[in-house]
Amino acid sequence: MDTSSPAVFVNGEILKMYLGRRVRAVVQVMRNEGGVIIGQSTDGYQLTIKGAQSLPLSHFVEVIGVADGNQSIRAEICTDFGDNFDTVSYNGLCQLANGKFKNLFL
Amino acid sequence: MNRELLVKNRQKLSRRGRIIIILNMEVIIPECEIIGNPSLPPEAEPVSQNVSSTNNSGSFTRETLNGSAGSDSNSVARLVSKSSANPANGAPSFPPTIQPSYKPPPMYKNRGAIMKNEAPARIIPIAALNPYQGRWAIKARVTAKGDIRRYNNAKGDGKVFSFDLLDSDGGEIRVTCFNSVVDRFYEVVEVGKVYVMSKGSLKPAKKNFNHLNNEWEIFLEAASTVEPCPDENDSIPTQQFNFRPISEIENAENNSILDIIGIVTSVNPSVTILRKNGMETQRRIMNLKDESGKSVELTLWGEFCNKEGSQLQEALDSGFFPVLAVKAGKVNDFSGKSVGTISSTQLFMNPNLPEADRLKVWFDGGGKNAASQSISKDVMPAFSQNLIRKTISQIKDEGLGRGERPDWVTVKATVSFIKADNFCYTACPLMIGDRQCNKKVTKVAGGNWCCDRCDKEFEECDYRYLLQVQVQDHTGLTWVTAFQESGEDILGCSAKELYKLKYEENDDIRFPEIMRRSLFEQYLFRLKIKEELYGDEQKVKITAVKAEKVNPSMESRYLLDLIGRHSV
Numbered sequence: 001m002d003t004s005s006p007a008v009f010v011n012g013e014i015l016k017m018y019l020g021r022r023v024r025a026v027v028q029v030m031r032n033e034g035g036v037i038i039g040q041s042t043d044g045y046q047l048t049i050k051g052a053q054s055l056p057l058s059h060f061v062e063v064i065g066v067a068d069g070n071q072s073i074r075a076e077i078c079t080d081f082g083d084n085f086d087t088v089s090y091n092g093l094c095q096l097a098n099g100k101f102k103n104l105f106l
Numbered sequence: 107m108n109r110e111l112l113v114k115n116r117q118k119l120s121r122r123g124r125i126i127i128i129l130n131m132e133v134i135i136p137e138c139e140i141i142g143n144p145s146l147p148p149e150a151e152p153v154s155q156n157v158s159s160t161n162n163s164g165s166f167t168r169e170t171l172n173g174s175a176g177s178d179s180n181s182v183a184r185l186v187s188k189s190s191a192n193p194a195n196g197a198p199s200f201p202p203t204i205q206p207s208y209k210p211p212p213m214y215k216n217r218g219a220i221m222k223n224e225a226p227a228r229i230i231p232i233a234a235l236n237p238y239q240g241r242w243a244i245k246a247r248v249t250a251k252g253d254i255r256r257y258n259n260a261k262g263d264g265k266v267f268s269f270d271l272l273d274s275d276g277g278e279i280r281v282t283c284f285n286s287v288v289d290r291f292y293e294v295v296e297v298g299k300v301y302v303m304s305k306g307s308l309k310p311a312k313k314n315f316n317h318l319n320n321e322w323e324i325f326l327e328a329a330s331t332v333e334p335c336p337d338e339n340d341s342i343p344t345q346q347f348n349f350r351p352i353s354e355i356e357n358a359e360n361n362s363i364l365d366i367i368g369i370v371t372s373v374n375p376s377v378t379i380l381r382k383n384g385m386e387t388q389r390r391i392m393n394l395k396d397e398s399g400k401s402v403e404l405t406l407w408g409e410f411c412n413k414e415g416s417q418l419q420e421a422l423d424s425g426f427f428p429v430l431a432v433k434a435g436k437v438n439d440f441s442g443k444s445v446g447t448i449s450s451t452q453l454f455m456n457p458n459l460p461e462a463d464r465l466k467v468w469f470d471g472g473g474k475n476a477a478s479q480s481i482s483k484d485v486m487p488a489f490s491q492n493l494i495r496k497t498i499s500q501i502k503d504e505g506l507g508r509g510e511r512p513d514w515v516t517v518k519a520t521v522s523f524i525k526a527d528n529f530c531y532t533a534c535p536l537m538i539g540d541r542q543c544n545k546k547v548t549k550v551a552g553g554n555w556c557c558d559r560c561d562k563e564f565e566e567c568d569y570r571y572l573l574q575v576q577v578q579d580h581t582g583l584t585w586v587t588a589f590q591e592s593g594e595d596i597l598g599c600s601a602k603e604l605y606k607l608k609y610e611e612n613d614d615i616r617f618p619e620i621m622r623r624s625l626f627e628q629y630l631f632r633l634k635i636k637e638e639l640y641g642d643e644q645k646v647k648i649t650a651v652k653a654e655k656v657n658p659s660m661e662s663r664y665l666l667d668l669i670g671r672h673s674v
Contacts, residue, residue: 011233086658086659092662093662096669
């Protein structure tokens with residue numbers, strides 16, 4: 001497993017803490033605009049995913065890339081997670097991974 | 107008037123003089139001349155004047171109890187003699203003055219005129235009624251009327267009926283009539299009409315049957331009055347509800363009574379149910395949904411199935427989703443939480459209430475398609491049930507199963523091995539009531555199967571799982587026995603199918619495949635743990651009653667909750 005540049009689990013609120021860093025987030029596709037996906041993060045923020053191919057609306061997609069704005073990510077890898085995803089659990093994970101249990105994560 | 111008195115008793119009290127205390131008097135001659143030469147003691151004069159003056163002023167401050175205690179004025183005739191100033195003839199003449207009969211002082215209310223006994227009592231709110239009230243009258247609308255119930259007890263045959271009242275302040279009370287009183291009022295009282303009622307007795311309400319918000323109940327008697335009030339229209343509502351959102355029912359106590367309102371989303375057909383007393387009754391289940399995001403099962407019993415049940419069914423068949431208001435439904439916690447009708451329940455389809463309008467607007471505006479979680483199913487997310495979660499090592503470390511009663515726990519574990527031999531047993535397929543016998547059957551000469559319990563022979567037997575399964579989690583390893591349901595959950599096919607596969611078709615490919623693919627699946631096992639005697643050894647026996655494949659989403663939420671609770 002390549003641990004050279006780990007991606008931090010983020011949601012809309014946590015994203016701004018990691019500007020310039022590699023992050024991963026799951027967003028729900030709201031709009032496709034030619035190479036850009038507008039998605040809703042698991043905590044209800046609207047995020048702009050640049051450099052992503054079009055994906056079906058209301059599907060969940062995991063984006064791994066660099067945070068290049070308070071509400072945008074420059075995507076490197078996009079994975080379609082389908083339309084059945086538990087955002088509540090993911091959001092809980094983001095909060096724990098950046099809070100109390102940060103030391104458990106790379 | 108002169109009266110001759112017969113003194114019945116007298117006592118000599120004081121050495122200074124003779125004092126006579128008259129304990130009893132009986133008039134033997136109504137009119138008589140003065141006998142002898144009586145004279146008054148010197149102090150009598152001023153005293154007698156005082157007595158006579160105070161008698162008439164009525165300045166008593168204590169109240170006399172009226173109403174059921176009986177308010178007849180106690181007349182006590184008192185004879186006080188006044189010495190006349192100038193006797194006309196030589197002999198002193200004493201025209202004794204009879205004081206007026208003792209009347210109890212008039213009963214004063216806080217405000218208003220002094221009431222006489224004959225005037226109608228003032229109307230008071232139902233909430234103010236109590237047994238010590240004295241005379242009262244209430245004006246209320248009948249919200250419910252029960253049937254006449256006949257009974258037989260040690261005193262003989264009797265009949266009784268009750269009806270509920272609601273007044274303009276929202277107070278409610280139940281009224282009950284027995285025997286002859288039933289005849290007087292049963293036809294008079296109609297649901298929806300307003301009456302003025304007075305002269306009933308107040309007693310504590312029987313909370314088992316009376317679910318109204320009042321600690322008292324009225325019992326009508328011979329002297330009671332119930333007058334119809336035809337001109338009363340709007341000040342008293344026709345019915346009073348205290349609706350709870352369906353989401354609150356989840357936390358309601360079993361057997362509690364409440365009012366609910368919701369949109370009927372489905373109606374099942376009536377089924378005939380055999381009751382414990384041998385009588386048959388109808389049961390009908392329907393689903394109610396409201397804006398709280400939860401839905402609940404409503405069970406109709408008896409008459410409700412045919413009457414309201416059919417009406418609701420018709421509405422749904424025509425494509426309408428009616429609003430249903432339930433007054434006095436009973437909470438049942440047999441499977442999740444559901445609500446059922448009782449004898450005093452009332453159902454109102456599409457009632458004219460603001461809550462009903464609100465529901466309709468919500469439903470038509472999108473509520474129809476909104477997801478709704480049923481509180482009446484047993485399948486609730488693991489974390490919201492109060493199920494005890496244990497790890498495998500805890501079973502041994504905590505000595506589970508050693509107590510008097512078996513321990514029931516939930517364990518998340520992975521199947522690591524299933525014994526392929528003797529995975530099932532031959533079971534009796536005959537029905538005992540509504541359950542299958544399932545006792546182990548033996549083969550007899552001739553090829554048939556024989557069941558000892560049912561005492562019958564038959565050709566085909568049933569096959570039921572008796573799986574020995576090894577399960578593991580991060581703390582340890584143990585063996586559990588899985589019977590029919592959990593066996594099917596784990597292997598994904600019935601015991602009969604598997605038996606055929608192995609022993610009749612001798613399928614060496616499919617059988618091992620089924621066994622293999624069941625391994626290394628993670629389940630939430632519901633375990634029953636009990637120590638039992640095997641020969642002369644105490645062994646802890648673990649039975650898997652249920653094996654549920656772990657749902658990642660629900661399990662994640664459970665873990666999130668667990669983490670939150672543990673790390674404060």
